[in-house]
Amino acid sequence: MATVSTCTPEVAQGTHVFDILGYSKHRGMGNDADSYIGSGIFTVGGYDWTIRFYPDGYDKTCLSCISVYLELLSKSTKVRASCDLRLVDQCTGVSSSVHKTEPRMFSSGDSTKFAPETSDFKRRSEIENSAYLRGDRLTIECIVIKPHVTETKSFPKIDIPPSDMADHVGRLLEEKDGFDVSFSVGGETFGAHRFVLAMRSPVFRAELYGPMREARTGQCITIKDMQPAVFRTLLHFIYTDSLSGKHLEGDKDTEMIRLLLVAADRYAMERLKLVCQSILCEDLNVDTVATTLALADQHSCDKLKNSCLKFIEMSDAMDAVVATQGFKVTCPSLLVDALEMRRKFRKA
Structure with a gap:
């Protein structure tokens, strides 16, 4: 200024x-x-x-x-x-x-x-x-x-209000006006706008507008292997670029965030994927780190994976992690990575 x-x-x-x-x-x-x-x-x-x-x-x-x-x-x-x-x-x-x-x-x-x-x-x-x-x-x-x-004076300027685009797009979902595609998820039906989904997800764009599109106008698309609550939260993020507490049912609903990360990876929504990684990283503890580590490896979340490995070696919690139920689903190669990182850390 x-x-x-x-x-x-x-x-x-x-x-x-x-x-x-x-x-x-x-x-x-x-x-x-x-x-x-x-x-x-x-x-x-x-x-x-x-x-x-x-x-x-x-x-x-x-x-x-x-x-x-x-x-x-x-x-x-x-x-x-x-x-x-x-x-x-x-x-x-x-x-x-x-x-x-x-x-x-x-x-x-x-x-x-x-x-x-x-x-x-x-x-x-x-x-x-x-x-x-x-x-x-x-x-x-x-x-x-x-x-x-x-006397100090400022040159005249015109203030620009913050963007309200997300508010307007979010109201499209709330008001349910102009829906032109529907989804069946776990027995529940959800309406949406094709152009919004295609704008936010390359996977939805390919499914709805590509040569191999799954649906014609008026046909309901069935989504398997996803809970209705997860899809509802996914839609909310697509329209508002934010997570809602009423969808998460609490700020630290770790299981919901894990399932949402899987959905974000499925529909190539990188920003949502990073948001989920950040929340899971903040919730790392002895009981959650093994399960989160396996999830991060499975869905190519390198930053979250590194955070899990650092948590194990910096907190000296290897024995406690091995004793958890989550450790049983963690692949052996990840354990080798954790031990190698711990060894390098101690040498340093």
């Missing part, structure tokens, strides 16, 4: 009005540095400021006074500025200056971040017997002036 800055002899000036309602109810807070009421944060000259109001005075040296300070809030900075702290007449709305700080350096790293340097801002008797206090309301006005402003 391009920006431009300009240094001018003009000043940055801001006025902040701090209304204190229920003045009498704030009395009795105590005489220490933490017994104050803070205003909202306001910005002048690109720096953040706030007002501190001590109803019982900052410390025991000013028991009969209130204390008011301007504080520089911006961190790790220094700024030259002046301020005028004023009280507002509740009858006329006109403010009167109580303390002025001439231009000086405010530093966020020490006590100079506060102004004024005195704690006896105004005697309470002068406030409570005056028009400054009406209806138990006291109003402090603070004017901050920062000279020689360098």
